[in-house]
Amino acid sequence: MSGLSTDAVSDLLREVAAQVITPRFRSLGEGEVMEKNPGDLVTVADREAESLISAALREAYPDAAVLGEEAFAADAGLMDRYLAAEHAFTVDPVDGTKNFVHGSPDHAVMVAEVVGGESVRAWIHQPAHGVTWTAERGAGTWRDGERMTTTPVAEGTLPRGATSMWSLRGHALDGLPAMRLSWVCCGVDYPRLVEGETDYIVYSRSNPWDHAPGTLMVTEAGGAVVHPDGSPYSARSTRPGLVVAVDAHTAGAVQRRAASAFRRD
Numbered sequence: 001m002s003g004l005s006t007d008a009v010s011d012l013l014r015e016v017a018a019q020v021i022t023p024r025f026r027s028l029g030e031g032e033v034m035e036k037n038p039g040d041l042v043t044v045a046d047r048e049a050e051s052l053i054s055a056a057l058r059e060a061y062p063d064a065a066v067l068g069e070e071a072f073a074a075d076a077g078l079m080d081r082y083l084a085a086e087h088a089f090t091v092d093p094v095d096g097t098k099n100f101v102h103g104s105p106d107h108a109v110m111v112a113e114v115v116g117g118e119s120v121r122a123w124i125h126q127p128a129h130g131v132t133w134t135a136e137r138g139a140g141t142w143r144d145g146e147r148m149t150t151t152p153v154a155e156g157t158l159p160r161g162a163t164s165m166w167s168l169r170g171h172a173l174d175g176l177p178a179m180r181l182s183w184v185c186c187g188v189d190y191p192r193l194v195e196g197e198t199d200y201i202v203y204s205r206s207n208p209w210d211h212a213p214g215t216l217m218v219t220e221a222g223g224a225v226v227h228p229d230g231s232p233y234s235a236r237s238t239r240p241g242l243v244v245a246v247d248a249h250t251a252g253a254v255q256r257r258a259a260s261a262f263r264r265d
Contacts (some may be wrong), residue, residue: 003060006121010132012056013109013125020048021094022127026103033101036073039096045134046070049093049109057089057111064088069209082208083236088114090235096185104182105129108187112212117236124187133191133217141194141221148194150222152247159199159250164189168202174257190214193246194221200245200254204262206237218244224251228262 004012024032030045050068057066058145065078065085069092071080082088089111094100096107105128113121124133133148135141141148145186153159161179163169176221182189187199194217203211205228212235215225225233229240230252241262245251 004056006123006134006136009111009121009123010125010134013123014127014132016049016052016093017109017125017127020052021045021100021109024065025100025128028101028122041101042070043094043097043101045100046094046097050091053091053109053111056119057091061087066091067208069093069207072209079238083238086115086116090209090212092187092213093179095187095210099183099185099209106176106183106188108185110187110213112208112216112235114208114212114235116259119212119216119235121145121212122216124191124213124217126187126191126209127213129188131191135213135217135220137216137220139220141217143191143194148221150194150218150246151196152222153199153250159245159254161200161202161254162189162193162198163202163206165202173202173254175185176254176257186214190217190244193223193244194218196246200243200250202217202254202258202262203244205240206233206242208235208238211242212237214240215244220247222247224248226251226255228258230255 036042050070054066065082065088067082067090075231092110100107109125111123112119120137122135162182163179164182170178223246225244243255
């Protein structure tokens with residue numbers, strides 16, 4: 001499939017971040033932060049970055065659907081077009097917007113390429129950390145050119161967990177250690193799991209722009225992703241609830257314990 005190379009998309013994300021995201025970091029002006037819904041923040045950086053990234057993807061792939069988080073907020077019908085598309089991209093221009101607004105470096109720009117409902121390439125650029133992650137189906141996960149793999153939980157060791165669900169912060173899943181709050185940004189959560197800072201993460205939602213990139217990175221690094229009923233995740237999944245883990249055994253063990261936790265949120 002012709003179009004942009006993996007490196008070219010990485011360069012695009014870095015360039016867009018340098019142009020419209022990083023200059024606003026800890027420097028957002030009056031009127032540059034809005035609410036899409038109560039408590040759901042968006043900034044001019046989100047909107048400008050998504051416009052630039054989406055335009056570049058459409059130019060390179062005119063027949064592909066592009067599902068941007070902010071575009072979806074303005075046109076809910078975009079989800080149906082994305083789900084029906086054979087070839088698509090997801091765009092999250094500033095994942096972790098609340099972190100970004102409050103001056104935390106834990107925010108990211110994320111893109112996934114989806115073919116036949118499965119993520120085939122993924123990119124996460126963390127501007128404030130100066131790190132770019134990429135993954136390709138069948139070719140592994142990479143952090144700034146270094147091959148990354150997950151470390152399975154050792155036999156006899158209880159896995160350490162994190163969650164983005166505020167109601168579950170400090171909650172223990174049937175004998176496992178209490179979960180910490182995640183980094184509240186999928187573009188940081190997934191890389192941190194691959195790096196070994198947690199063994200699993202529990203999510204309440206499965207928006208494609210949030211999870212299509214990171215799930216490919218985790219599975220290509222050796223991890224696993226399942227829904228609360230144990231079924232595998234795909235980039236067309238819109239059912240709530242995900243368990244992401246460093247290995248398949250841990251994903252299954254957490255999933256079996258998590259049913260009541262998902263019902264709490």
